[in-house]
Amino acid sequence: MRAKSKRRARFVALCVATTLVAGCALPRSGPTKNEIFSGAVQRQGDSFVVTVDDQVTAATAFVPALGFAEGLTSAAALGSDIIRPGDTLGLTIWENVEDGLLASASAGGSALEEIQVDGAGMIFVPYAGRIRAAGNSTEAVRRIITEKLEAQTPDPQVVIRRMAGDGATVSLIGGVGAQGVYAIERPNRTLTAMLATAGGITLPPEITQITLIRGAHKGTIWLQDLYSEPQLDVALRGGDRILVEEDTRFFTALGATGAQQKVPFDTQSISAIEALARVGGLSTGIADPTGIFIFRNEPQDIASAVLGRDDLIGPQRMIYVLDLTSPNGVFIARDFAIRDADTVYVTEAPYTQFSKVLSAVLGPLQTASSIDQLIE
Incomplete structure (x- = not known):
């Protein structure tokens, strides 16, 4: 009877393990390298998968230009003396007569403070009338006022200054x-x-x-x-x-990295190797250094240059592949520029999935062994 129970326990454990493995219920951080390659245009997918080399790095080294037209x-x-609508002017007039139009000679002149230049660019000066001030310098306005007043008072002396205003x-x-x-x-x-x-x-x-x-x-x-x-x-x-x-630019880091998060740019430019460093680098326990992918919607002209084609229309989905184990891999990753809204994804090493499968199988078997001990 006990032997029959042991066999039943082992059978149940094996069924559980087989179901987990067959149903792909194993946890993982995202697609495998092979799954990404299977989605390439070359395999009837919808994205171009491109291995990054020096030529690709040069073709994608595009930074949106900033500047003034x-x-x-x-x-x-x-000019500090050019008058504009809304400015405030200060005006002082001296007259060379005892009983002047605005003040007597002994009064030391007549000061007209805070004359506002109206929306039409005009000011009003007593006995001189409305005068265009906007667009003129203070010296030009002084001459106009002097000419207007000379017909009514001899040798008027006019001083005008532009005060702080909101023009x-x-x-x-x-x-x-x-x-x-x-x-x-x-x-x-x-x-x-x-x-x-x-x-x-x-x-x-x-x-x-x-x-x-x-x-x-x-x-x-x-x-x-x-x-x-x-x-x-x-x-x-x-x-x-x-x-x-x-700066509002950012990139997203996913997969077998030290942190999976949205990362803002903290410098004008960021390379792929710097992007990885900002999220703690590769996860040493599970990351595959040959499977570092950058997902990007590439403008038509850049995609055409990378792929050497002239039949592309509109932005293209591009997946760039970096291999840090190649002789030139680290240098390429150091030179490859990350752009706004890129997704940096690091795949897990193949052995990681094997380890998960092994754990999924051995775990139920260990449970069955414990049941055996209880039955005994």
């Missing part, structure tokens, strides 16, 4: 010390000076991007490039909008 860089700096302002938002609207004045007529006026940058400089919007023109640059390329320190114009933000 000529419409932003060609503008000259605003030419820019708005700054994002990662600056103090967000707000700032007037363009002599000390801050360029991009770097205006950023300093707003309290400087509060984000890590390596991943900070600056976007300038002016009418229909829009451009984005790296903060570091702003200081290394003087031509990017553009002159500002009234109505400019400046956005300072952190």
